[in-house]
Amino acid sequence: MKNNSVAYRTTRRLAGLLLVVAAGCALLAAPAAAQLRIDVNSANIDPLPVAVTDIHGETETTRTVGKEIADVIRGNLSRSGLFRVINQRAYLEDPKDIQVRPNFADWRVIQAQALVAGNVRIASDGRLRTEFRLWDVYGGTQMTGLVYFTTPENARRIGHIISDSIYKRLTGEEGYFDTRIVYVAESGPADRRVKRLAIMDQDSANHRYLTDGANLVLTPRFSPTQQVVTYMSYFRNQPRVYLYNIDTGQQEILGDFPGMTYAPRFSPDGEKVSFSMSRDGNSDIFVMDLRTRVTRRLTKHLAIDTSPSMSPDGDRVTFNSDRSGTQQIYTMKLDGSDVQRITFGEGRYATPVWSPRGDLIAFTRLHKGRFFIGVIRPDGTGERLLTESYLDEGPTWSPNGRVLMFFRQIPGNNQGKGGSVRLWSVDLTGRNLRQVQTPLDASDPAWSPLSELSQ
Numbered sequence: 001m002k003n004n005s006v007a008y009r010t011t012r013r014l015a016g017l018l019l020v021v022a023a024g025c026a027l028l029a030a031p032a033a034a035q036l037r038i039d040v041n042s043a044n045i046d047p048l049p050v051a052v053t054d055i056h057g058e059t060e061t062t063r064t065v066g067k068e069i070a071d072v073i074r075g076n077l078s079r080s081g082l083f084r085v086i087n088q089r090a091y092l093e094d095p096k097d098i099q100v101r102p103n104f105a106d107w108r109v110i111q112a113q114a115l116v117a118g119n120v121r122i123a124s125d126g127r128l129r130t131e132f133r134l135w136d137v138y139g140g141t142q143m144t145g146l147v148y149f150t151t152p153e154n155a156r157r158i159g160h161i162i163s164d165s166i167y168k169r170l171t172g173e174e175g176y177f178d179t180r181i182v183y184v185a186e187s188g189p190a191d192r193r194v195k196r197l198a199i200m201d202q203d204s205a206n207h208r209y210l211t212d213g214a215n216l217v218l219t220p221r222f223s224p225t226q227q228v229v230t231y232m233s234y235f236r237n238q239p240r241v242y243l244y245n246i247d248t249g250q251q252e253i254l255g256d257f258p259g260m261t262y263a264p265r266f267s268p269d270g271e272k273v274s275f276s277m278s279r280d281g282n283s284d285i286f287v288m289d290l291r292t293r294v295t296r297r298l299t300k301h302l303a304i305d306t307s308p309s310m311s312p313d314g315d316r317v318t319f320n321s322d323r324s325g326t327q328q329i330y331t332m333k334l335d336g337s338d339v340q341r342i343t344f345g346e347g348r349y350a351t352p353v354w355s356p357r358g359d360l361i362a363f364t365r366l367h368k369g370r371f372f373i374g375v376i377r378p379d380g381t382g383e384r385l386l387t388e389s390y391l392d393e394g395p396t397w398s399p400n401g402r403v404l405m406f407f408r409q410i411p412g413n414n415q416g417k418g419g420s421v422r423l424w425s426v427d428l429t430g431r432n433l434r435q436v437q438t439p440l441d442a443s444d445p446a447w448s449p450l451s452e453l454s455q
Helices: 002-017 060-080 104-109 152-171
Strands: 019-021 048-052 083-085 114-122 128-136 141-150 180-187 194-201 217-222 228-235 238-245 251-253 260-266 272-279 282-289 295-297 305-310 316-321 328-333 348-354 361-367 370-376 384-389 392-397 403-410 420-427 434-436 441-447
Touching: 048 060, 060 083, 060 114, 060 152, 114 152, 128 152, 141 152, 180 217, 180 420, 194 217, 217 260, 228 260, 238 272, 260 305, 272 305, 282 305, 316 348, 328 348, 328 361, 348 392, 361 392, 370 392, 370 403, 384 392, 384 403, 384 420, 392 441, 403 441, 420 441
Parallel strands: 048 083, 048 114, 217 441, 238 260, 305 348
Antiparallel strands: 019 141, 114 128, 128 141, 180 194, 180 441, 217 228, 228 238, 238 251, 260 272, 272 282, 282 295, 305 316, 316 328, 348 361, 361 370, 370 384, 392 403, 403 420, 420 434
8 A cells, every 4th residue: 555655646746747739730629510519508418429449559568558548538438427438349440440530430330429549659758658539420520639648657647637638528618537536434333433534536546545543534625726635633632624735744733723623625726724613612614824824703603603615716605504593504705794594495404515616505405314415506596406315415526516426324224233434426417326436434525626737
């Protein structure tokens, strides 16, 4: 595990050296003749049939790398729910024969509407050179094509970056595949639960632990601008908010406050952290400027105010409070003024999180012993429930605002055995519900921003 962790940190540091270029006119997308496009706003989306060939290589090594890249692409597109990847056994044309132009008739026979093909080789300087092209099968045109140069250990990440390029070309929106998830890994019996910070790619690869489990950790949240996580930890039985640098492993306390601090979250520009602080049985919301370490109090109420999340433009904050007698969701300006209640449904509402698009706020709802993950517009209209179970909680948004990840608890038997806590994802239609694989039980997921290389 130690060697794998070091290798992955090195891979991320080398990402800045990754060169992405369009290799001449031959790889550029054709004029707007290719109109193949998925309408992600449609109420009913039939997955687009896509063929993804192995990325062709001339040597055993490059063929292995090419298959790995293609497998990553196939997995990403399939899990999105927007694409149906056609089984390779149906392909009539060999990948090595698609280096200039496919025989589109062969791909129409198997009803593929889009085709992904490419090649990989080791360049003279030892770097991996990966070329891919996306074809509109029925239009007979190339939609996009790029060449990537990087170190060989970055092969999986190339697959994610290509997936994002395909997603953007076919939907018109940014992808979310070249991202990571930080979460709380759980193990042990209920009365001696060990909770560690863990991190992995969004497809569960490159998993590693960030903390050793000696101290309880909760609610990790990614910085939108740096490889930094903020979270709550019970170090020496003192609940405090911490900052953790993923690349260096260094951690620091956010501030030495007189009361318990919890529920931290970064501002959209990464320069502030909002959090809750409890003193004398009361809980209010504060925000700290990370450069000056100056802290401002946003709420001053006898109720419990917690779970702050800023809007993408940084102008407003959503939070939950029981100031109306039941736990509901509110919004306010960043200076604490203009407090507006936005939920009025039956039950209790919690953990509001503003979408990176700004159009929705995700939440957890508890009603009649059942938990729901839902979304609502910031003005309180258009509430929709996406999931329901014994316990669904803690939504986090993909960076394109199209997918939510959360954790779900499956109850055990009457003796308390056999239960589990796992991560799940669901898109905004509520139909593409999938479990996210983790080595242990998992809770409190937080999605990283999209890498600049994928945008």
